[in-house]
Every structure is written in C-alpha cells, then in structure tokens.
Amino acid sequence: MALDTHGQQQNLIKPPHVAIVPTPGIGHLTPLVELAKLLVVHHNFTITFIIPNDGSHLAPQKKLLEALDPQAISYIFLPPVSFDDLPDDVMVETKIALTLTRSLPALHDSLKVLTESTRLVALLVDLFGADTSDVANELHVPPYIFFTTSAFSLSLIFHFPHLHETTTCEYRDLPELVQLPGCVPLHGRDFMDPVQDRSNEAYKVMVRMCKKYKSAAGIVVNSFVDLEPGAFKAFKEQGQGLPPVYPVGPVIKISSADGFEGNECLKWLDKQPNESVLFVSFGSGGTFSQEQMTELALGLELSGQRFIWVVKSPNETAKNANYFNVQGCEDPSGFLPHGFLERTKEVGLVVPSWAPQVKMLSHQATGGFLTHCGWNSTLESIVHGVPLIAWPLYAEQRMNRVLLVDGLKVALGVRSNDKGIVESQDIAKYVRGLIEGDEGKLLRNKMKGYKEAAKLALSQEGSSTKSLAEVAQVWKGLKI
Known part of the structure; x- marks a missing residue:
C-alpha cells in the first residue's frame, strides 16, 4: 500500500499533460498550436500532439511543430491511412473524418503509452475529432473538443440531429429561415458543405459526429463572449444535455514567418x-x-x-x-x-x-x-x-x-x-x-x-483569459 501511495505522489509531481489530436488541414493545426502555447506558458501544462496522417505532404505541419519548445511540446505522427477504397470525388470532410477513424487503433496505442508515462489529464481534439471519445473513455481520459470556428456553427452542430430527424428535404430547399438559439437567422443553403447532400457519405459522417458532441466532457470555442453573446448565452440556458462550453478566443497566430x-x-x-x-x-x-x-x-x-x-x-x-x-x-x-x-x-x-x-x-x-x-x-x-x-x-x-x-x-x-x-x-x-x-x-x-x-477578452481579467483558466483548473482537478 505504501508503494502505491508513493507512486501516486510521484505522478502528482509530474506536470499535467494534455494530448492534442488535430485532423488534417493546416488550418486545423494552427489554432491548436497557439492554444497549446497558452496552456504551456500560462498554466504549466506539457503537451503531446498526435497527428493522424492522411498520406499527403506534411511538410507545413512538421515545420509548425518543429518551431515549438521541445521541452514542453512533443509530437507523434501516426502511420498513414489508405484511401484506396474511396472514389475520386469523395468530399474533403469525409476524408478528414476517415483519416481520424482509421487512425483510432494507432491513436489508442499512443494514448496508452502517454497514460503510463505522463499525468495525462485530457484529450483535446478539433471539430472533426468527436469519434475519439470512445478511445478516451476506455483509457479514462476526459475527451474535450477545441471547436476552431464560431459559436454560430457550434449551435448548428448541437441542433443538427433534431433538424435531421424533423426534415426530409435538402436543407437548401427549406422554405423558411432557420433560427438557432441566440443566433442570426440563416437559410438552409448557407449550412456547412457536408450536410448539403443527404445521400453523400459526408452527410452520414456529420449526423454521427454531431450526436457525439453531446458526450464531450467540455467544448472549448475559438470565439469570445462579446463577439457572439447571444449564442454563448443560449448554450448556458440550454444547460442540461449540453457539455460545458468555454469561449477562449480569439486564439490566432501572433506573427507569420519571414520569407x-x-x-x-x-x-x-x-x-x-x-x-x-x-x-x-x-x-x-x-x-x-x-x-x-x-x-x-x-x-x-x-x-x-x-x-x-x-x-x-x-x-x-x-x-x-x-x-x-x-x-x-x-x-x-x-x-x-x-x-x-x-x-x-x-x-x-x-x-x-x-x-x-x-x-x-x-x-x-x-x-x-x-x-x-x-x-x-x-x-x-x-x-x-x-x-x-x-x-x-x-x-x-x-x-x-x-x-x-x-x-x-x-x-x-x-x-x-x-x-x-x-x-x-x-x-x-x-x-x-x-x-x-x-x-x-x-x-x-x-x-x-x-x-x-x-x-479586452484576452486581457488579464478578460472573459476568454478567465474561461481558459477555468478549463485549466478542471483539468488539474482543482475544480469539479
């Protein structure tokens, strides 16, 4: 028993560690890298990026990751997945989602190693990463989503399973504007690309993914309260059934490389x-x-x-x-x-x-x-x-x-x-x-x-700074 207590103490001495999994596309990786820097500098986390590999040219991703502090942030590229079975005209969103789902066994192995070698407190994935929740839960790691676009889009994600069940036509043919809670009204034709054709595989991917969003332990959003006050207020008011939502934006690149x-x-x-x-x-x-x-x-x-x-x-x-x-x-x-x-x-x-x-x-x-x-x-x-x-x-x-x-x-x-x-x-x-x-x-x-x-949101006492600190406290086990 004494040995076990000693092991627990040893583990608590280690800094809290977060595994971050971006899906393909440099635009998904960039904000996650900037968020990782904030977690390291302001909240003393260490980070491992686990990168699913779609088999394309990954030089831009490598360049971005190599520039980070290797003491605090490490990275692993998973083995490339094959898309040989897919038609040439497959939608980008289908490929993004499949890159992740086909990488789940390799992701499981990498996460297992991290649970044994670090104090792993959370798995953070981007907006296409909800399929990792089963792996995270199996390894007793809380699954979080970093939603790298607007609260407006997140509102549609939450509302989408209901729309899917209550409509049969294509969304572009909806006769009336759609009013999401706390948001500006929009036409169905302006919904995101992968839901515009119900017969496409990308549509099925979106339905499955949107349902999984509600089982996340929390959703961190790259927006801020004063930009989208109505949407963030609505998330709070809907309360039960939705995971906690943390607005931490704008998380952006501070500078761009000189060439x-x-x-x-x-x-x-x-x-x-x-x-x-x-x-x-x-x-x-x-x-x-x-x-x-x-x-x-x-x-x-x-x-x-x-x-x-x-x-x-x-x-x-x-x-x-x-x-x-x-x-x-x-x-x-x-x-x-x-x-x-x-x-x-x-x-x-x-x-x-x-x-x-x-x-x-x-x-x-x-x-x-x-x-x-x-x-x-x-x-x-x-x-x-x-x-x-x-x-x-x-x-x-x-x-x-x-x-x-x-x-x-x-x-x-x-x-x-x-x-x-x-x-x-x-x-x-x-x-x-x-x-x-x-x-x-x-x-x-x-x-x-x-x-x-x-x-103001990013200032020391700003809403986004406080919101990120709250996430950090939850991950460190200091706030339940």
Missing part, C-alpha cells in the same frame, strides 16, 4: 497611404476556376484601388483543391488576363502562393480584406480591425459570411450570377465601396469596436 516574399510585400505596403490597400487572399486551401480568376483580376483593375493579391493556380473542379496539399503556384502571368500585371503594376502587387497574412493585416496601409471567410482569417481580421469583403468557398464559410454580413455587420457579401461567377463590375463595386465608400467607413468603425472587445 523573401514577406519582405517584398511589407516593403511595398510601407510605401502606401494608411488604410488604402485591399489584401486579397483565399486561405491555404481555396482555389478558383480560370473564368472566376479572370473576373477577379479584371474587377481589381476596374476598381482603381491599391491591392495585394495572393494568387494560386486555377482549378476547374474544386474550390478547395489545395486543402490536402498546399501547393506552390506557377508563374501567374500564365493564367492572369493578358497585360494585367503590366497595367496594374503602379497600384497592385501580385504574390504567388503565400504572404505573411498576420503582418499584412496588422499593417497600417491595409484598409480591407477580400477573404474566403475561413475562421482563422476572420479572427485575424477582427484582432487587427480590418473590414471585409466576404467571399465564401467551402466548409462552413457561408455560415461565417452570414455572421459577418448580417450579424456583426463588418463585411460586404459578394453575390454571384446564375453560373455561380462573381462578375468583374460587381467586384470593382465592392472594392471601391469598402476602401473609399461611406459603407466601408461604417464597417471599419464597427470592426474597430470588435478589435477593442477582442483585446
């Missing part, structure tokens, strides 16, 4: 007037058809406004073609309109593939952001007070657009024609409106208010 391209962009920005430049970027995964690429180029030219555009090669088949492989871009002159680069060289800068987004958004010359409405990009804009033109492409980005345009009123939303193309003259109108129009001024002022609210 040659970064220096070029920043030097160019340094020469421009304050709030005069539109930053144009569609995230690590977003892609356009050649026709849409041409319209965007002509629209930027027609606007007459200054711009920095991060371009990627066009893709005719998917809007998220770069999701699993963040690829470089060939010489843009090969796919941009003839003479465009020459004609716009005085007012615009075209950057192939990548730019240091955080530095671009924090630069005083940046006056607006044309974005795909990915949540990481959205939060970065809020933290730096930059108003938006919202152009969603995939995943839950249409929901984010509804929140930004109708709810928060910090963005102009683009409209497409019958063929799904946003036309050049409309693009020019949005750009001019945001950078020099009266509406742009209103959006900018509103966004600056949220910038202050975000700063």
